[in-house]
Amino acid sequence: MPDNKHTKIPDIKQLIDQLLKIPSISCTSPEIDQGNIHIINLLADWFESLGFHCVIQALEHDENKANLIATLGHGNNGLVLAGHTDTVPLDEALWQVDPFKATEKNDRFYGLGSCDMKSFFAIIIEALKSIDLKKINQPLIILATADEETSMSGAKAIAKHANSLGINNARFAVIGEPTDMQPVRMHKGMMMEAIxxxxxxxxxxxxxxxxxxxxxxxxxxxxxxxxxxxxxxxxxxxxxxxxxxxxxxxxxxxxxxxxxxxxxxxxxxxxxxxxxxxxxxxxxxxxxxxxxxxxxxxxxxxxxxLTDGFEAMDTDRHSEIVQLAEKMTNTESQVVAFGTEAPYYNGIGLETIVMGPGNIKQAHQPDEYIEMKSLMPATDIIRKLIFHYCL
Ligand SMILES: [Zn+2]
CATH class of the missing domain: 3.30.70.360 (Alpha-Beta Plaits)
Structure with a gap:
């Protein structure tokens, strides 16, 4: 077994539970909006104890909001694993379980953000536990953003400062939004206007x-x-x-x-x-x-x-990461009907796909859950991607 110093790092169930226990609701109404700084601090703690160099990028408009940029390894051909740490608001009366912890039931973990998309960070950490991190020789960059569910101001701030944050030392990105681990390379954009x-x-x-x-x-x-x-x-x-x-x-x-x-x-x-x-x-x-x-x-x-909107996502069918993910998952790349932060990462020159555990049908729903059986196969694919690009 690799000799990673991860004594501080809990098992995957505990990781998910601890992430769900920190509420991080994003909402355009200030009374409901909570910020994500506590979850960023927790992730920084974990990634630091794995040897990552962690930068917390505060967002200009709100001191309770930040992005985490956690980097391990040097070079210019690395991999970004990205996700958002915020969740949508909820109507607690519609929930049968406590939304702010991981409830294990029917071989699922229930909780707000379990599917969309806090479990992805637990999966990354779980994958890292079985890798000899001293052998990482291309940058592995973890991005954890704020405000994806509202303004995407987190991803915008990352894109704006990509050079100084060293993100252009990576060439490929995977955003772990719930796609049942099917690679996604396209979605439509969105704009809402008042006339x-x-x-x-x-x-x-x-x-x-x-x-x-x-x-x-x-x-x-x-x-x-x-x-x-x-x-x-x-x-x-x-x-x-x-x-x-x-x-x-x-x-x-x-x-x-x-x-x-x-x-x-x-x-x-x-x-x-x-x-x-x-x-x-x-x-x-x-x-x-x-x-x-x-x-x-x-x-x-x-x-x-009425909002900033977001651009359509369009990663070339023949791009290396699309081809690799299609091969690893034995699935053809897909298009989806929801928006993601991908256009911002494509915009800074990263070849980006969206691919994560869980199904989008469970996202933004009361009693949101992720199937426990989806966690290990997802961890395995993330581990393989890290091996492919960073070792
Ligand atoms: Zn999401």
Missing amino acids: QLVGQAGHSSDPALGNNALEAMHKVISELLNWRDELQSKYTNPLFEVPVPTMNLGHIHGGDNPNRICGSCELQIDIRPLPGMKLSDLRSEMQRRLNRVLQETGIQLKTIP
């Missing part, structure tokens, strides 16, 4: 007294639907269950009275672009088209991103 129109209110009996924002919104909606048709005929990808980019008109509010000219109107839309479509291009194209249809109407237009 605000301001005209002029006035008495309904004389249209000349005002400028109707609701009627202007009619022009906007027609233009958006035309644009959607164009996008859907220009971009298709048969790998996705919904093979075209989508645009949903999800919320509208305007005016206050039938006998008043509508002074202002707001529409909120959601766009899910395919790989190859950039959010910044979509935003400027939308602006250009809406400016054109509202020209000479006297209506003021404002478009506001």
Whole structure:
């Protein structure tokens, strides 16, 4: 057995239990948001005792939030194993078990974050226990992020400072989101925008007294639907269950009275672009088209991103990590319907796949769980990846 100094490191059940015991809910409402700093400190403790060099990167906007960058080994051909440490909020009344510990039942571990995705860190540590870490000769970098469930500000901060954090010493990345250990190389992007129109209110009996924002919104909606048709005929990808980019008109509010000219109107839309479509291009194209249809109407237009959104993920089918993971798991790489931090890691030049234990169906659900029988096969694949890239 390798002589790793991991006397401080508990067994895998204890690892999962300790991670679940530290609540780390991310939420856009400040009353619910908890920060992740305590879980980052715990992980840093464990990885330090395994000999990793640990950097805790505080996030600028919140002192309770941080990323962990834990590195072992030197070189420029290494591997990143990445995951988020935050969870979604929960409705405790819907839970049959305590969400803040690992409850062992039906050959599963139940608890908030068990599947999405605290168990992945336990698996990495479990894999490391059986490796002679003195033999690591390419960097193995563990990234544990904050705020994936809300703004992805953790992954953004890592991408922004990738050079000084030494992350470009790796060439490949695996994000351990729940995919039943099937390699994933593509997902759609997401953007949500508010379109605000301001005209002029006035008495309904004389249209000349005002400028109707609701009627202007009619022009906007027609233009958006035309644009959607164009996008859907220009971009298709048969790998996705919904093979075209989508645009949903999800919320509208305007005016206050039938006998008043509508002074202002707001529409909120959601766009899910395919790989190859950039959010910044979509935003400027939308602006250009809406400016054109509202020209000479006297209506003021404002478009506001409701979230930062995220880009589509697109890692080449022929990239080395995709090929290797397909071979190791004996599964063809997949596309998924959920978003991840992968576009940020692809953006800094890492060839990235998403592959982790657990099923996304259990994520964000009451009584979230991970099957115990999924843990050892996942540990084995992570161990093999470390061997392949870092030893
Ligand atoms: Zn997740």
